[in-house]
Amino acid sequence: MEIEIAAAPAGKEASEARSVLRLANLSKSFGGVQALDRVSLQVGRGEVHGLLGQNGSGKSTLIKILSGFHAPDPGAQLWIDGQEISLPVAPGALREHGLSFVHQHLGLIPSITVLENLLVYDLAIADRWAINWRAEAQRARELFARYDIRLDPLAGVSRLSPVERAQLAIVRAFDWLQRTRGGEGASGLLVLDEPTPFLPADTYAYVLETATLRASSNFTSAPGMT
Secondary structure (H helix, E strand, O other), rough: OEEEEEOOOOOOHHHHHHEEEEEEEEEEEEOOOOEEEEEEEEEEEEEEEEOOOOOOOHHHEEEHHHOOOOOOOOEEEEOOOOOEOOOOOOOOHHHOOOOOEEOOOOOOOOOOOOHHHHHHHHHOOOOOOOOHHHHHHHHHHHHHHHOOOOOOOOEEEEOHHHHHHHHHHHHHHHHHHHHOOOOOOOOOOEEEOOOOOOOOOHHHHHHHHHHHHOOOEEEEEEEEEE
């Protein structure tokens, strides 16, 4: 598969300077199967992009390379905010560069609460062991209200509907970016790897509206939806 996706800039150099993410010459083969062939991708600040293609066209492979699950074939180049990043990247390494991912499986833990899932990155990688749970529960309620979703922070994730689980995963990714990138006005890139395939068709609008809302405040979204 060979694709080239980019904004329509007034000058190549100016466009590259504004890019949150830029990929060049990215290929990936599995044995004798060419999953990606010389992919170029450029995503500008405040933009919402969608990758469209049939099953097996390489959408998830591209996202898994960015998130560190796969290594690309030699010759690929990656820039984030104008800084070249060496490939392959370690799993989770691009979080410090302002990239956050929501994968198809959503990454939620059903046996714990909504609030605990919201803070799971803090517990896993941020060495944040002193948590004011009462204050965080109130912050979570305000966060959910901002996105117009009705979730109880103290409810178990196992009791949530598929729609509510997808909402939680997406809001968690936005929240992590905002908190780790300097609060309101911070920039970052959210990458969605088909988080909606098992959702009713009328809930797709929620994902698009949320992505568009955050893009208007410096966050960039790249939903990979079928």
